[in-house]
Amino acid sequence: MKKKKSKKINPNLNKKNQELGQTKNSAKLILFVFGIGPIIGITIFLYSKGFFNPPNM
Structure with missing residues (x-):
């Protein structure tokens, strides 16, 4: 069986979003x-x- 990879929050990704x-x-x-x-x-x-002033005649 394959192991499911746990998702970790990447602090660099959050930093890039703030810079963006x-x-x-x-x-x-x-x-x-x-x-x-x-x-x-x-x-x-x-x-x-x-x-923008009207012309004088």
Whole structure:
């Protein structure tokens, strides 16, 4: 008969999952900064130049 292997909790696996979570969070933060940041910057720039004001006739 074959012996069943007992499953042991690997402490390294748990550590990798925590590091992966931190990597995902930092990736989300970087995507937010570089994705939304330029849009906000361009909007502020255009607003300061009067782009959104109606033309005067």
